[in-house]
Amino acid sequence: MQQFTTQQVNTLFKLAHELRINPQGDLLKGKILSTIFYEPSTRTQSSFTSAVQRLGGTVIPLNQITSSVVKGESLEDTVRTMECYSDVIVLRHPEKGSVKAASSFLRKPLINAGDGIGEHPTQALLDVFTIREELGTVNGLHITLVGDLKHGRTVHSLSQLLQHYDVTLHFVSPASLAMPAELLGKLKTKYSVHENLDDVLKVTDVLYVTRIQKERFESIQAYEAVKGSYIITPQLMTNAKSRMIVMHPLPRVDEISPELDTDSRAAYFRQMEYGVFVRMALILQVLDVNLSSLEYLTN
Amino acid sequence: MQQFTTQQVNTLFKLAHELRINPQGDLLKGKILSTIFYEPSTRTQSSFTSAVQRLGGTVIPLNQITSSVVKGESLEDTVRTMECYSDVIVLRHPEKGSVKAASSFLRKPLINAGDGIGEHPTQALLDVFTIREELGTVNGLHITLVGDLKHGRTVHSLSQLLQHYDVTLHFVSPASLAMPAELLGKLKTKYSVHENLDDVLKVTDVLYVTRIQKERFESIQAYEAVKGSYIITPQLMTNAKSRMIVMHPLPRVDEISPELDTDSRAAYFRQMEYGVFVRMALILQVLDVNLSSLEYLTN
Amino acid sequence: MQQFTTQQVNTLFKLAHELRINPQGDLLKGKILSTIFYEPSTRTQSSFTSAVQRLGGTVIPLNQITSSVVKGESLEDTVRTMECYSDVIVLRHPEKGSVKAASSFLRKPLINAGDGIGEHPTQALLDVFTIREELGTVNGLHITLVGDLKHGRTVHSLSQLLQHYDVTLHFVSPASLAMPAELLGKLKTKYSVHENLDDVLKVTDVLYVTRIQKERFESIQAYEAVKGSYIITPQLMTNAKSRMIVMHPLPRVDEISPELDTDSRAAYFRQMEYGVFVRMALILQVLDVNLSSLEYLTN
Numbered sequence: 001m002q003q004f005t006t007q008q009v010n011t012l013f014k015l016a017h018e019l020r021i022n023p024q025g026d027l028l029k030g031k032i033l034s035t036i037f038y039e040p041s042t043r044t045q046s047s048f049t050s051a052v053q054r055l056g057g058t059v060i061p062l063n064q065i066t067s068s069v070v071k072g073e074s075l076e077d078t079v080r081t082m083e084c085y086s087d088v089i090v091l092r093h094p095e096k097g098s099v100k101a102a103s104s105f106l107r108k109p110l111i112n113a114g115d116g117i118g119e120h121p122t123q124a125l126l127d128v129f130t131i132r133e134e135l136g137t138v139n140g141l142h143i144t145l146v147g148d149l150k151h152g153r154t155v156h157s158l159s160q161l162l163q164h165y166d167v168t169l170h171f172v173s174p175a176s177l178a179m180p181a182e183l184l185g186k187l188k189t190k191y192s193v194h195e196n197l198d199d200v201l202k203v204t205d206v207l208y209v210t211r212i213q214k215e216r217f218e219s220i221q222a223y224e225a226v227k228g229s230y231i232i233t234p235q236l237m238t239n240a241k242s243r244m245i246v247m248h249p250l251p252r253v254d255e256i257s258p259e260l261d262t263d264s265r266a267a268y269f270r271q272m273e274y275g276v277f278v279r280m281a282l283i284l285q286v287l288d289v290n291l292s293s294l295e296y297l298t299n
Numbered sequence: 300m301q302q303f304t305t306q307q308v309n310t311l312f313k314l315a316h317e318l319r320i321n322p323q324g325d326l327l328k329g330k331i332l333s334t335i336f337y338e339p340s341t342r343t344q345s346s347f348t349s350a351v352q353r354l355g356g357t358v359i360p361l362n363q364i365t366s367s368v369v370k371g372e373s374l375e376d377t378v379r380t381m382e383c384y385s386d387v388i389v390l391r392h393p394e395k396g397s398v399k400a401a402s403s404f405l406r407k408p409l410i411n412a413g414d415g416i417g418e419h420p421t422q423a424l425l426d427v428f429t430i431r432e433e434l435g436t437v438n439g440l441h442i443t444l445v446g447d448l449k450h451g452r453t454v455h456s457l458s459q460l461l462q463h464y465d466v467t468l469h470f471v472s473p474a475s476l477a478m479p480a481e482l483l484g485k486l487k488t489k490y491s492v493h494e495n496l497d498d499v500l501k502v503t504d505v506l507y508v509t510r511i512q513k514e515r516f517e518s519i520q521a522y523e524a525v526k527g528s529y530i531i532t533p534q535l536m537t538n539a540k541s542r543m544i545v546m547h548p549l550p551r552v553d554e555i556s557p558e559l560d561t562d563s564r565a566a567y568f569r570q571m572e573y574g575v576f577v578r579m580a581l582i583l584q585v586l587d588v589n590l591s592s593l594e595y596l597t598n
Numbered sequence: 599m600q601q602f603t604t605q606q607v608n609t610l611f612k613l614a615h616e617l618r619i620n621p622q623g624d625l626l627k628g629k630i631l632s633t634i635f636y637e638p639s640t641r642t643q644s645s646f647t648s649a650v651q652r653l654g655g656t657v658i659p660l661n662q663i664t665s666s667v668v669k670g671e672s673l674e675d676t677v678r679t680m681e682c683y684s685d686v687i688v689l690r691h692p693e694k695g696s697v698k699a700a701s702s703f704l705r706k707p708l709i710n711a712g713d714g715i716g717e718h719p720t721q722a723l724l725d726v727f728t729i730r731e732e733l734g735t736v737n738g739l740h741i742t743l744v745g746d747l748k749h750g751r752t753v754h755s756l757s758q759l760l761q762h763y764d765v766t767l768h769f770v771s772p773a774s775l776a777m778p779a780e781l782l783g784k785l786k787t788k789y790s791v792h793e794n795l796d797d798v799l800k801v802t803d804v805l806y807v808t809r810i811q812k813e814r815f816e817s818i819q820a821y822e823a824v825k826g827s828y829i830i831t832p833q834l835m836t837n838a839k840s841r842m843i844v845m846h847p848l849p850r851v852d853e854i855s856p857e858l859d860t861d862s863r864a865a866y867f868r869q870m871e872y873g874v875f876v877r878m879a880l881i882l883q884v885l886d887v888n889l890s891s892l893e894y895l896t897n
Binding site: 513 | 628656659670678682
Binding site for chain 3: 029030032034058060062072073074076077078080081082083084085086105
């Protein structure tokens with residue numbers, strides 16, 4: 001996430017927006033992307049696959065189960081192997097720092113699709129792009145992050161990326177799952193910390209809800225105790241602005257009631273569609289594809 | 300299966316026939332189909348994949364193992380997710396009614412590729428298309444269904460689809476695996492029920508053989524008792540017409556002897572090829588693809 | 599491996615070389631390759647996939663886990679099924695002879711991607727092609743094969759393929775893992791047998807290193823005893839020629855030290871890239887694709 005300057009983020013979003021407005025079927029013709037997933041992820045892998053295919057490229061999927069890892073191969077060798085077969089690689093790996101380490105062996109671009117408790121930068125990019133496309137701008141907004149803020153790599157990456165903008169952040173969680181002090185210390189934007197969503201719901205322009213990840217708890221009891229604390233329902237949303245959006249990285253379990261799905265403020269499925277455009281733009285950039293056919297560059 | 304009118308079935312088959320005669324490489328260029336399979340199925344998934352690729356489109360496969368289901372996501376959310384990444388979805392799910400239920404949340408077309416003991420409509424469509432292409436017509440034929448008629452969703456869907464035609468059906472099975480009375484009650488065509496294939500083999504134009512599915516039996520003993528009852532061999536086939544066909548949805552275990560494979564009446568492998576054309580036609584229809592380039596529409 | 603004449607091998611390599619120099623994006627447009635892998639293989643499956651996609655074709659992957667095999671289907675029927683959906687099939691199966699047996703049922707081409715302790719012909723072809731591209735010729739070279747020469751199907755196929763050339767082979771292994779006498783008896787080229795790599799390293803033009811496959815040993819003790827016997831390090835390589843290459847079929851465990859990777863003689867990752875071109879050429883040949891657009895044929 002720290003690789004990106006404000007200008008790079010803006011350029012990426014302009015391109016993603018352009019691709020959304022003007023579909024381009026052949027920009028990746030002849031290009032191959034490998035997806036190497038050591039952990040399953042429906043959404044991220046399918047989203048990258050869709051992005052490449054929409055632009056005329058193809059994908060070689062490598063899932064853990066079919067990997068040479070069972071024969072004792074190192075991550076570095078696996079990644080270098082796929083480099084021989086493709087033009088750009090997307091890697092998800094459960095260990096923090098593994099993606100960066102692997103990239104040092106490669107001549108071709110490697111995109112981080114999540115490295116354990118580390119980062120998930122394309123998720124953060126698509127999150128901010130969603131805000132930009134839905135509300136027209138990011139600056140000036142009150143953005144509320146709710147749920148498990150302690151373990152959630154998504155909210156960590158997102159709050160970091162939002163430092164490129166003039167926003168106010170509100171962190172809402174049980175005390176035991178609060179945003180780590182270390183991360184709060186790095187924020188340059190205004191922010192506030194709450195245990196109760198009611199404190200800030202009324203001023204919220206973006207309500208970013210995250211899952212309480214059962215598997216990260218130490219006991220069933222600890223999980224059950226907070227599980228239902230922050231469930232977004234239509235009733236609760238009567239206190240929110242009429243022009244605002246509810247986001248979620250998905251999958252959700254019960255943090256957002258399905259009854260909210262038909263509310264026009266529920267942006268979480270549209271959010272996934274925006275993700276495809278952001279990933280298209282990123283792939284085009286890292287492959288240095290000639291974009292002269294795109295109108296916005298000739299304007 | 301009940302969604303289809305006789306005319307819709309005819310239009311579909313005309314299109315499938317046209318695609319078989321005149322290959323079309325680009326009709327699905329730029330289109331993406333997602334295949335969501337909660338149960339494995341070599342044949343159905345590969346057949347849909349082939350259909351899309353033959354027409355220039357691409358596929359995003361989602362198998363159970365890589366699904367977010369492990370994180371507790373609902374079927375509805377999984378399907379809506381894939382909708383964001385593709386233009387049309389093919390879904391197989393072990394629960395009856397699940398496909399229909401999932402479709403109510405979608406804006407894009409969803410094709411049922413089997414819902415447990417429910418239906419498997421594209422199988423029935425390809426079965427009838429096979430008869431049409433192999434024998435020139437469906438009307439007037441004697442069609443014999445043999446095997447496990449109680450549990451077989453394939454024969455249930457097929458006999459239902461055959462109600463659009465003027466045919467005579469013969470149901471051959473052990474009494475314990477007979478066609479459910481409820482389904483027989485809905486038939487408008489002539490039909491007869493038998494325990495012995497010899498009763499009707501001589502008049503049969505289409506012999507539709509189904510597998511006795513081991514996993515649906517209550518005990519090994521019950522399975523062993525009927526396992527070998529209806530094995531189609533070259534010797535048995537000396538009593539059949541010279542112009543008729545033997546069909547099977549496959550996979551087979553031992554219901555049809557491999558020695559029959561070289562008999563020109565053995566149509567079960569050709570049947571799989573016809574399946575690709577039927578699925579091509581169906582996808583083109585549900586996506587409302589402009590078919591003006593196809594000759595048959597300009598005739 | 600015995601299907602190939604010297605001339606066929608040469609023609610294949612000329613085509614592979616041409617494809618390497620002049621990328622061809624559309625030669626396989628509209629063609630579908632099925633990959634049927636009863637054993638996982640990152641490299642081989644991805645390499646074939648890359649080869650097809652680079653030439654504009656598409657792939658239907660069939661992995662063991664999604665196969666009808668769980669329903670008791672025979673290999674023959676599975677292969678014939680995939681034949682209905684594609685134009686050419688690539689098959690890996692754990693049983694020796696299975697690929698040849700399966701081919702007898704097919705009308706379309708079947709490529710052997712490894713049949714247990716049998717053969718792995720495309721690996722041998724890409725190995726020899728690597729030597730040709732890296733060193734300009736194969737004739738006259740000293741080629742040293744080191745590691746587990748008893749169980750390694752790779753070295754068996756390779757030494758067989760090298761019989762088309764005028765080379766000197768050196769076999770280096772512990773006595774317990776030596777090249778089978780039966781295979782040595784078939785060699786027409788000069789060869790020598792050693793336990794110590796030092797005996798031949800100085801004259802070696804090609805050092806072909808293979809993995810000591812843990813799973814083929816009878817006990818952990820037997821494995822541990824020889825495990826580290828033949829580890830290729832930068833220090834050891836100071837005794838080798840400056841113009842020579844080190845090859846490995848990969849994956850490696852610890853037979854080649856990662857410190858060697860930056861040595862220009864380390865050809866094992868380039869070897870994988872050559873593999874894509876060899877597989878491209880082979881697929882074009884078995885599909886009898888019109889190659890008149892390729893320059894080398896008009897020369």
